[in-house]
Amino acid sequence: MAIWGSSSSNTASSGEADIKTHLMNQVRQEAAVTNARNLIGKVNEHCFEACVPNPGTSLSSAEHTCLSQCMEKYISFWNxxxxGYISRLANERKAYGGGALDPSFIQSGQESSL
Known part of the structure; x- marks a missing residue:
């Protein structure tokens, strides 16, 4: 009977919590990588095309300045x-009784990926 005692169920619960934590961390990391790739793709698409009309072997000073300013603006707007999107999700979740979103999940999935 001692095998089925409370200590075994506590260990199982602890193991399940560890697995859940590990999976959540993995999802956060994957979301951060995906968001970083999306951001880099959008910056390349918008800034490079706007700032470097005729690509050469190196960037001119004006092209470098244009790219830097464009990237800073784009990243600022992205953030x-x-x-705003995260705030809206949190408000909608609260309105539907789901409670607040875990800010660490949101942060690592969005802004921390930069």
Whole structure:
């Protein structure tokens, strides 16, 4: 009977919690990588095409400045939109009784990936 005692169920619960934590961390990391790839793709698509009309072997000073400013603006806008979207999701979840979103999941999935 001692085999089925409370200590075994506590160990199982602890193991399940560890697995859940590990899986959540893995999902966070994968989301961060995906978001970083999306951001890099969008920056390349918008900034490079706008700032480097005739690609050569190296960037001119003006092209370098244009790319830097464009990337800074694009990343700033990306973060602002992400914060707004996350806030909206949190508000909708609260309205539907789901409670608050885990901010660490959101942060690592959006802004921390940069």
């Amino acid at each position: 602002a939109v992400s914060r």
